[in-house]
Amino acid sequence: METAPRPGRDVPLKKDKLQAKRKKTRRYWEEETAHTAAGASPGPPRKKKRNGEHRLQKPKNTLISKKSRISKKPQVPKKTQERKKPEPQRSLSGAQDPFPGPAPVPVEVARKFCRIDKSQKLTRLKSKTRSKLEVAEAEEEETSVKAARSQLLLAEEPGFLEGEDGEDTAKIRQADIVEAVDIASAAKHFDLNLRQFGPYRLNYSRTGRHMAFGGRRGHVATLDWVTKKLMCEINVMEAVQDIRFLHSETLLAVAQNRWLHIYDNQGIELHCIRRCDRVTRLEFLPFHFLLATASETGFLTYLDVSVGKIVAALNARAGRLSVMAQNPYNAVIHLGHGNGTVSLWSPAVKEPLAKILCHRGGVRALAVDSTGTYMATSGLDHQLKIFDLRGTFQPLSARTLPQGAGHLAFSQRGLLAAGMGDVVNIWAGQGKASPPSLEKSYLTHRLSGHVHGLQFCPFEDVLGVGHSGGITSMLVPGAAEPNFDGLESNPYRSRKQRQEWEVKALLDKVPAELICLDPRALAAVDVITLEQEKKERIERLGYDPEAKAAFQPKPKQKGRSSTASLVKRKRKVMDKEHRDKVKQNIEQQQKQQKQEKAKPKGSRPSALDRFVRARLQGG
C-alpha cells in the first residue's frame, strides 16, 4: 500500500494534506533527479588521454616542468542543453526511473549532423508535400540525434602542447618532447640517415601504418614504420620523382624519370604505365580509385586503378606541372602554375573548374586541409597564404617568409607544416575548424638536409619529413585525429580485414564524373534539365499541363449564357487580375518611395529636419 503510487498522490492539494499529517519519506532518486536536472553534463566522461603515440606520463612531465609543461588542457566544456525531463512515470511497484526518458543530447553536436538546408522558406505547400517534408525532417532529426549520441564512443582526445605562461612552444625542441612522452610515443620519433640516394619523397598509407619513400637516386622502400619492419627495399635505377601508395599498402605507384611504375609491397614491378610519362607529382583519390598524375608535359592524367583505364588526360596549358594537391573533401585536384595561379580540376571537365590568382610569382607549394575549407599556398614571392575555398577563394591570411616555403602539408586536425630550406615550421589554429594562424608558429625543427617531402601521418601525431639527408619522423602533438574509423581505415587491421575492406571499398567506388566543386550536388535537382524538359513538353503538347487553367465561365441558364455575356464575364475576370497586379505594383512602388523618403537625403542631417517630418505628419 505504501509504495504503490496512486492517482491521488499526484494531486498537489492532496499531497500537501498528506505532508501535513506525516512526513513524506524521501526517496533516494528524488534528490538525484533534482541534481541531474540542475546540470550535470551528460557528455562523455573525461578519460585519460590515450592517443596512441602520445601518452604523456606524469613523472616525465615533472622532469621538464622547468621549461615547459605539457599538460592536459581542460577540454572546452561542451555546452549541453538539457532536455526538459518529462515527469517521471510511476510504475505499480513504486520503483522509479531516476533518469527517465532517453539520454539528453547536446543540441550543438546534433546540429552538426543536420544536412537539410533550411535557409530558403518554402511557400504554398500542399498538405501531401508538407507531410513528406515533415517525415524527411523527422528522419534527419532522428539520425542526427543518434549520431550525436554515438559521439560518446569517440573516447580518445587529441594531444596538445602547451607552454608555460609566456613560453613559446616553437622553442620546444623535439628532444624535449621525446623526453616528455612515453616510450611508445618516443619511439615514433626517429631519423633515417640516407645521405646516399639524395633527397627523399615520402608517403604514408591511408591507415597511417605504412610509409613509403623514394630517393631521387632510385632508392624505393616501404616499411611498417611503427614496428620499423621493412617490407621491401629496391633501387629502380632511375630518378624517382614521387611516390604514393594506392588504396592499400600493397600497391605502390612510383613516378620515375620516364614512366609511371606500380610495385607491390614486395618490390615486384606490376605495371609500367607508359601513357603517364615524365610524371612529376602523384595524388591518389581513395574513394574514386583514381591516381592523378601531373607531368612535365603539362598533362594532368587520371588513371582508374581499379580497372586500369585512363579516365581523362587534361591539358593544363600552363607548362610544366610540378605542384599538385588534392582536396580531400571533394576530390578536386589543385595544380599550381608558374604564373601564380592555382587551377582546380575535375576529370569530367576539360577546363579548370576555377582558377585563382594567388601569387605574383609562381606557385611553389600547395596544400588543402582535410575539411576542404582552406588552401595554403606558397609562391616564389616568398608569401604563404591561406585561402578560403568555400565559394569565395579569397585569402584569409598571408605572411611573408624569409625563404618562402617549398613544401606544405596540412594535418588531419588542421595544422600546417611548411618546409623552408632545412627548416620545418608548423602553425596551429585555435580549434579544429579554424585556419592555422600564421602569426606564431607552433613548432619548428631544423633538419640535417633540405626538405623535399612533407606529410603528416594519419591517426598519429607524427610528421614525416623527407630531406636530402634521409627521413625524419617528427612528433607533433595534436596533429592527427585521435579516433579512427575501424571500418574505414583501421591501422591495426589484419590481412583478412584489409581484403574485406578492399572489396567493400571497390563496391562503394564513386564514379569519376561525379567529381565537382560541390560534392553535395548529387543531393540537388538538375534544374536546368528539368526546366528544359518542361519547356519541351509544353512545346510538344501545345499547352502547359501544370499551369493554372484559364478562367472558363460557367454556363448559365435563361439566356444569360450568350456568347457576348461569356466574353464579358471573361473580360471581367481578366481585368480584375490585371487590376490586382497593377495595385500590387503601385503599392510596392509607394513603399519604396516611402522608404526613400524616410531616409534622410542629405549626408548631413540638419536640425531642421524634425520640423519637416512633423509637417509631413501634420499635413
Add this chain to the structure above:
Amino acid sequence: MKAIRAAESLLTLSQQDELVDLPNYPLSASEDEGDNDRERKHEKLLEAINSLDGKNSFRYKLAERSEASLKVSEFNVSSEGSGEKLVLADLLEPVKTSSSLTTVKKQLKRVKSKKTLELPLNKEEVEQIHREVAFNKTSQTLSKWDPIVLKNRQAEQLVFPLEKEQSAFVPIEHVFSSWKARTPLEHEIFNLLHKNKQPVTDPLLTPMEQASLKAMSLEEAKMRRAELQRARALQSYYEARARREKKIKSKKYHKIVKKGKAKKALKEFEQLRKVNPTAALEELEKIEKARMMERMSLKHQNSGKWAKSKAIMAKYDLEARQAMQEQLAKNKELTQKLQVVSESEEEGGAEDEETLVPDVVNEVQMDANGPNPWMLRSCNSDSKEDENQVDSEQLPEPVAQEFSESEEDERPMAEEETLLKEFEERRALRKRSELKQDAEPMGRQETKDSSSQEVLSEVRALAQRLNKGNLQSRKRRVTSAGTVLQVQTEESAPEEEEPILLQRPERVQTLEELEELSKEECSQKRELPRSMLQREWTERNPNNQPDAPKGKKKKEQMINLQNLLTTKTPSVKSLEVPTIEELEDEEERVQKQMIKEAFAGDDVIKDFLKEKREAVEANKPKDVDLTLPGWGEWGGLGLKPSAKKRRRFLIKAPEGPPRKDKNLPNVIINEKRNIHAAAHQVRVLPYPFTHYQQFERTIQTPIGSTWNTQRAFQKLTTPKVVTKPGHIIKPIKAEDVGYRSSSRSDISIVQSNQKQLSGHHKKQLKKRSIE
C-alpha cells in the same frame, strides 16, 4: 363583411318583394307587368337615392329572381349574390345538423382528397434511381476503408501477410496512472479510501475479481479442451466400430443387416410418400432408374467370372447352387416393375405408421429400462459428468432402433429374432435412453458402405434420409424431458458468458488508452528536441543576420586585385630557430630585391585580368544579327547596312544570370555545366512535389552507412513492403482491420460500443472502489 352585407341586402329585398308582392298577387299578368315596371323604376330611384348617400351603395348587381315562385327547383339554384361558391356539402346541409350526414360529408371529402394515381416512372428513370441508390450504398460501405487505405499508404513499412492486431491486455492501473482526482469531492473520497486502506489504484480490481477474470479464461480453455477431447474420442470410437463391423464374417449377420436396411428403406419411402409426395416421386424415379441400370447391365445374371465358376460347382455343391439362385432372385427383384400402391393401401400403411411410431418409442424406452435398470440411473446422474462418454454411446442407438423395428415387423422369422436379440444384448450395455441425436456420424456411413456393397446405393441413401427424418421426429417426441434439462443448461451458459463479454471490451479500451498516452508522450518527446534546435537556431540567427548585410556590402565593393596580392604581411620575426634570425634578415632583404627584379617584366595580374575578360566574353550569350546587307538598299562594294537596320534586325540575347566570380577579381570560375555529373542528378520531380526545392529537402539526408550510425542506417533503409516467402498474401478483410466479424456478432457489437461499455464499467469499478 361584404358577403354579410350582401346577404342582408338580399334579405331586405326579398322582404320587400314579399311585402310588395303579396297585395298584388291576384292581379292580372298585364297589370302585373305594368306594376312591375313601375316598381322597378321605383326601385331604381331608390337605388339612386341610396347611391347618393354613398354608404349603402351596392357595388355589384345583386342577383334577382326574375320569376316569383314558391317552389324553388334544385336545378336552378345559384349562389349568386351570396358572394360565395356553392359547395356540394352546402346542399346536403339540412337546417338541423344530423350525425348521419357527417359520414356522407366525410366520404365526399375523401373522394375529393384522393388524387389520381400517378403514372409509373420511366424505365430509364427507375434504373437511374436504382443506380444512384446502389452507388450511394456502396460508396458508403467503401468509404469505411478510407482511413485504412490512407494509413497503409503512409505507413513506413507494411508486412505481408497481414497479421491481426493482437489485443494485448493492459492492466487497468497503467491506464489509471495518469488520472487525477480534481474536484474536492474526489479528494475527500480518496482521503477516505486511504484511511480505510481500500485499494484505490493499484489492484483496482480486488483480488477476487482478478481471480474471477483469470478463471473465466481458464473456463474457456477448459471448454475448448473438452470439446477437442470429445471429438477425438468420437472419432476413435467410430473407427473402432467400423473396424469391428468389418471384421464380422458371419454372412447371416450381413444378410440380416442388409435385409433390415432394405425393408426399412421401403417403409421409410412409404412414409415419405405420405409426408412429401414430390420427394417420394423423386425417390421412385431413382429406384426406377436403378432398375433400368440393372436391366441394362449383366450384374446378378450369373454371367460373371464368379458366377461361372459357381455354375461349374453347382452340380455338386448345394451352397453354390443356392448362391446362384440368390443372384438370379436378386436380379428379378431389381428388374421387377414397381407397383403403384393404391390409396387404400396407403391409408392402411399410414394407420400402421401411426400405431407403429409410439410402439417403437415405447419399446426403445423399454429396451433401455428393461434389461438393465441400473442404466437409467446412470443416464440421469452421469449425463453431466461425462458428456463425451454419453455422446459416444449415443451412436449405436439408431442401429438398435432399426433392429427393434425390424423385429416388430418380422416376428415370424425366428432366426432373425434370435440373432437380433443377441445383438441387442451385446449393445444394450451402451444404450442410453437420453436421445440426443447429433448429425449422422461419418464412421457409420463408412461401415455401411463397406458392408453393403450390393444394396443399391440409391435405395440406401433414401433409407438413410428417411431414417434421419424418423429419428429427428422421434427425438422431438421422446426427449422432451431429457432435453429440457439440457436446454436449461444451455440457456444458463450464455448467461455466464455475458460477463466475459462485458469485461473484455473494457480491457481493450484500456489498452487503447494506454497507447494514446504513450503516443502523446512520444510526441512530446519528439517536439522537445526540435524546439530546442529551433531555439538554438534563432539564437544563432541574430548573430548571423546583422552580419549578412555587411557581407553584402563588402561583396559589392570590387576588391582591388593589387591590394589583394600585396597585402601587408605580419612581422617576419619570431620565426625559425633563433640562432639564424639575424642572418636571415639580411638574406631576406637581398632576396626581396632579387624577386622584385625577377618579376619586373611579367605582370601576372594584367595577364590574369585579361584571361578573365576573355573567359567572361566567351561565356556571354551572343546576340544574333539578322541584317542582310544590300537588302532593300543599293548593292555594291563597301556596303554597310545602316545603324537603324542593324538595330532593327539584331536579336539581343537574354542576359544570363550573374557570374559567380563577378565580384571576385582574382578568381575565374568555370560556368560550364558538368554534364556527366548532371546525368546522375534527378531531373524529374516525383509526384507530390511542385518545386524542386521541396524535393531537394527530402533527399538531402544521406542514407548510407558511411554517414549514419548502424541503427539509423538500418532504419533509413528498411524496405517499404516486407513479404514472407511462401506465404499467400490474401486481400485485406474487414476482420483483419478489426471492423467486425460476421460470425460473432456479439463481439463486433461490443467492439463498436467499446467506449460506452468501458465507461459503464469504469463507473461500476469506481462505485465498487468507493464502497
